[in-house]
Amino acid sequence: MAASTIVDMNGNPFELPDLEEQQTLGDAKLSPLRSHYSNHPSKGLTIAKIAKILLDGEHGDLIDQCELAEDMEEKDPHIQSELGKRKLALLGVDWNMIPPKNATDAEKRDTEMIEEILRDATWLDDAIFDAADAILKSFANLELKWQYADKTHYIAGAEWRDPAWFKTHPDDRNQLRIRDGSHEGLALQPFGWLSHQAKAKSGYLSRRGLVRVLAWPYLFKNYAARDLAEFLEIYGLPTRLGKYPSGASPKEKATLMRAVMSIGHNAGGVIPKGMDIEFHEAAKGGSDAYMAQINWCEKSQSKAILGGTLTSQADGKSSTNALGNVHNEVRQEIRNADLKALANTITRDIVYPMYALNGKSFSSPRRIPRFEFDITEPEDIAALAEHLPKLVGIGMEIPKSWGHEKLQIPEAKEGEPVFTVQTQAPGLQGLKRLAALKAQPEISSPEAMPGHYSAAVMQRLEGEAQPVIDAWVDQLETLLQDAEQQGLDLADVQQTLAETYPDLDEADLADLLGSAFLSAELAGRNGVKDDI
Template identity: 45%
Template sequence: MPRLLDQYGQPLQREVLAEPQTARIGWVTREFAEHPSRGLTPARLHRVLEEAEQGVLSAQADLFTDMEEKDGHIFAEMSKRKRVLLTLDWSIVPPPQASAAEKTLAGRLQEWLDNMPDLDDVLLDCLDGIGHGFAALEIHWQQLGREWLPEKLSHRPQRWFQTLPENGNALRLRDGSTEGAELWPFGWVLHQHRAKSGYLTRAGLHRILCWPYLFKNYAVRDLAEFLEIYGLPLRVGKYPSGATDAEKATLLQAVAGIGHNAAGIIPEGMLIEFQEAAKGSHDPFQAMMDWCERTQSKAILGGTLTSQADGKTSTNALGQIHNEVRHDLTVSDARQLEGTLSRDLLYPLAVLNSGQIDPRRLPRLVFDTRAVEDMASYADSLPKLVGLGLKVPVSWVRDKLAIPAPAEGEEVLSAPRPELALPPALRPTAKPDKAALHYRAVLRNSDGETVYPDQQAIDDISLPQLDSAVQQLLAPLISRIQSGENPDILLASLATAWPELDDSQLQQLLAQAIFVADVWGRLHGDS
């Protein structure tokens, strides 16, 4: 194999193709999570976050994992945030003004990724970095024929890593040394996700969510205690003077258990009194939990109306605005993931199988994050705008409506020629003179009246059937006049006979005339 350079310009380490880096430090894989969420307090949470800023990530990583496991609301909202990218189409795009070789390479990369059976899992594992600030997937390489391809990409827990105390962005693999081991290029897909600015140790979204998570836990615990005693009377035990510690303990046990067991025994001479039943409301606890969940939704999805509705302030318009904010987050997540996969997956694939290439000319993975416009609105407005002379690029319309350009020889939809609906006398035989047919150009008819070109064309249409249609309509009236009826009787009989007159032929002719006028105006009114 010729001398190859990694994505950072350093010589490629051949051992990365033989075995994964973690195979040499197996002890870290046998560590168990500490679950710092158990008994979490504000003081302990502060210590966990402070340790992470100093480079020790294990406790923070364990806490963030517990948060998604224990808080169903965080899990649901984070799942929406991450899985929306799985619904997007993607493609490998060659660089601008690509050569034939670069286009061929883009096609090969597209084929390799299309054939990866677990690509969706890879994308989902990478997006775990939204909450933690980073996600590391270790590449296991295999050689099939002459091609080097990933056998699998394994997600590694964030607790396996550390950062340098003086540089929170320098991620290292924990190997027992003070500074840790540098990650092998070509051996990892390292997605560093910036949910907010700052060092890698503070860029994760879960750093914002951990405080509402803590407060919500307190509210849930208090609510559980309230529900346990709600409706139970206050129980007071009285013991005589001189009672021993054992007797006092027996009385306390009876007082504590009588609410659940509805029975108990106490020594003679002792007394249990029942006071007024416990009162209160769950509303304060529920208000705190609702506030925490709304805060979590705002931090994860940019709003609350795409995740839950309160029945009071939720409207369709507000929901649409919040959904637009959520689309902005999707675009941001997709752009960051595109850079990671292009650098850490496409570049190694290209170099190992096609030789050294310029990273600046590397084909890129691109997600289709376009928000498709309302096709009905564009279908109504575009013909009008084009009719007014606005020059609209076809590529712009295709991009807005997400309509791909047809491939050569591909079957496409088509509409019949509208001019064929005109009578033969009106079908254009040559390209009309724009100046003569412009709607502002006026003509004079035989009576000296001002008319427009399309109106003159309609006036010139010969409809020989009109006379016969009128005669058929007025035939009953003409026969009555010929019979000598006086005008009063004639008018009365005409009013009675009007619904019975045959005007179907005249209606058909008028409909044809209106249709011809409409088609003529559409064809020539904007010329």
């Protein structure tokens, strides 16, 4: 790849190296890092040893502090479980690419191009999980693997690098450097790293991670667990006391000692004549004190990692549903803060390089697409659908984009099929209103009707048909009222109507219609005769 001059996110120029060769592989001075293995500083951990590890970390030597964090996560199931919850919570949130403000068409196309590449990236979820390692150790570095194909620079992978490979700059305690044997260390290659930093608290880089908070309850919990194991080993066993006579030889004393030590497990043994073994009352006590210390340590760890205890532990006393919901809300706030910090890192270390190398609209590091996790909570659709028309009705001008954002419903693109309101049959109340209508049909003037029907004939037909129709309407009204009292829905009413239809008395109406047809025929003949 040809070298080119480009600026970083802060506008500072730097020489772009060959991105297809990873820094830790291309620099011979860094080869010893690959042969580095952990010293496991948790072995024989004491208060003094922890104090020294944390002090060395403040001075820029992060090896023991990072390796202690690794041991803690491996050896303590509770720490691993709580950290796992916090890390895995980041993977279940969707993300979007947001173009710059007032973006041009070219900027929007470049944003869609970057999003398409990242959507297809199989390494992104693993990178998010590995970057969350910074929660415990305050930083996490992933080395990017670049490739060039189809006139596009894209990232083919992101490899997690051991935090023990890094140190802080002696003159800038917030700047990470690679340990290459020099005093200052080697700067991270531009566009070559996803370097994420997480803040559990304010302070310099080496003091921000949770490892410095969790180290102490981890130590005290191990003390309590060790003491509990010793207590359980001897609990319930009587004290054995061996007595040997004066002048016993060392061999006899050793024989008696072996008998005393093994008789509790073997329930039998052999000792020289003249020696005795006495059994005293078994050890008394309980494990409550040890378990209380272990529980306190685990609750302290849960508070430090998740902000509460009721999302992981329940004591049966204070673990109410309401309090559990409050703790879960705190945990969600922590997750959202993690996601915002991680989105800023991805925008800086992944989106910006891809945009600078591939974007046709790239003009300045101040106008770049942003990577954002969708952490907005959807509003209550029922409540919004009820109140929004009222607000619009009083004159509020509410943009449609606001409603889509609140409900997390994407806006339809041009030409995209959308849902529409389907015309439905009238509901139960509508049927009642229709059934209650007994308006008289309007009668056209006799002169306007074929055959010049007289008004007297029309009024007679209407008068004779109306009682039959009223009887039908009354029967339907009774049916609908009964359906409303029984709580039936429209489908039930339709079924009942279908079942009731054969029972309607239609004989009178049939006779009336027959008479009407006959009258119409006679009137027609009479009209023809008159015209002749």
